[in-house]
Amino acid sequence: MAFFLRRPFAITATLKQVPRASSTSLRAFHTTPLKRSANFFISKPVASPLSKSHNVFRATFRRNYMQPASPAVDSQTLRQRLLYGAGIFGATLVGINLIFNRETRTDGGMPQYERSYLNDTFLHTGLGIGIIGVAARALHMNGWSYRLMAANPWVVLGVGLVGSIGTMYGAMATNPENYIQKYALWGAFNVTQAMLLSPLMFLQPALLARAGLYTAGMMGSIAFVGATAKQEKYLYLGGPLLAGVAIVALSGLAPLVIPTTAARTLMWTENIWLYGGLAVFGGFTLYDVQKILHHARLAERGLIKKDPVNESISLELDFINIFVRMVQILGMSQNRRK
Template structure:
């Protein structure tokens, strides 16, 4: 459960791509003020009476200013629909391929208790992700994201760790009978996640929407595989995944703490991005099967029934996958 604090809390704040986009946004008013000087320059040139008549000069100057190729070429509607179709086909093909590879041995149908427990866990996970997105957007619009990015990253990391881990432990160890306090910790956990994710809104909405679509496809396909696979098939992955997330966390913090060269930074970034995708994809399989295992234990009275606690793990998997897909898409967009 502690995999959230180090891995997902600092990455939106330490991402240089987000800092560059934010800096460009802050410089936008200066470009607008510079462009306001252009009519005065043209009027001055026109008053200096070149041999060309005034009407001809206006025509040529207008042609000079407007006939150049646009900097940003927007795709046509047909091209946009083609891209959406390719994206949907890629997601669907990935789901089918992953299901065929990981889910060769399916289990019997879920019992009523397992279905109810799994449904409630995913309902809390979806609600928590929705709260996180709405609060992060509100913080971005209010300017809190700028203040977070301008603060000391180590202070932000410490505060986010304390807030995220503290509220997460509150959700885990508060009794399900104490619904008011447990929901308060759950809301606090999602607010802490929103505060660390709010700088992502400096990026293009197209990148964020594509990353959300890809993340939903990965999350949905792997959770479906975990729910329909044979009982306890992926529960053995807990130990290797814990070791993997430790390596991913260290690779995320290495550029901030160690004087690495360019090659070392590239290796650490690759481990954090692509290794993180593999590790948290495995956590989706593990956490889904753990929910079903706890559902069977709760049915016999061995453990208390606590779907909100299970939802925290699912939210962390989704958030970490989303962050990495956003960064991969941003890097690809810069190379174009």
């Protein structure tokens, strides 16, 4: 049930700016209507529906995310930015460790079987995220993103959920000894995520790279805390995090029922969806890492089978949900500096 609730939010964020092939711009989730340009009513040759959808989509994203090309940055400024980013990352890591990791393991450190299980899970997680990135890029270059954005968003959301949840539960239900079926379903799950997230390729590569770097840094810091903390210290977070996911879900669906005139309410729901979602899925990362170590101890005693593929799916979902929110936050930050 937790996976069912966690996955739709990334899909909703990805398809926030869905255009339609018409001359009227509709309001997307948490987005104000587009401003009409001065030459909006100038007569132009009739274009195909796909071309119209593409133009509307590009105009929509240009308002929220796309910015004019920035001037070249000299090496000194680049070094300063890198040092500034490294300092923030280091301070965040130290702060998280001091706040949430006051009680470390008392069993002499992580045993070899737990370390091996955790490393296998991280390997599958990185491989899965790499598959999603490569597949999303390939689909975008082949025109999939244009067709996806021109389609009915509710149909895309419904079919995407069925494909995503179906392949996910299929992979998790497959015996780990059945390698072919296990990895085939896992690969199909990753490709499904790529199909849904491919419209992000319309954004600036620098923006996506920064979001990916920040997501990796955030998850890496939290995973370090979960791996070195006292055994099963954060496993109690499962219930509260599930409740938090429900709140984030409702805030994401709020624009469907709240009128556009309630601007302040919509602003609050957007903040809950963005920053509350970051907190919730950061907590899920901490919970999932401790759950992986718990499963490693059970597998060592022969109570369950070792299955790093299933464990990696949880971390992949955490990464996707955090990454999508990072993209939106960075895009909003660029828009404010415009």
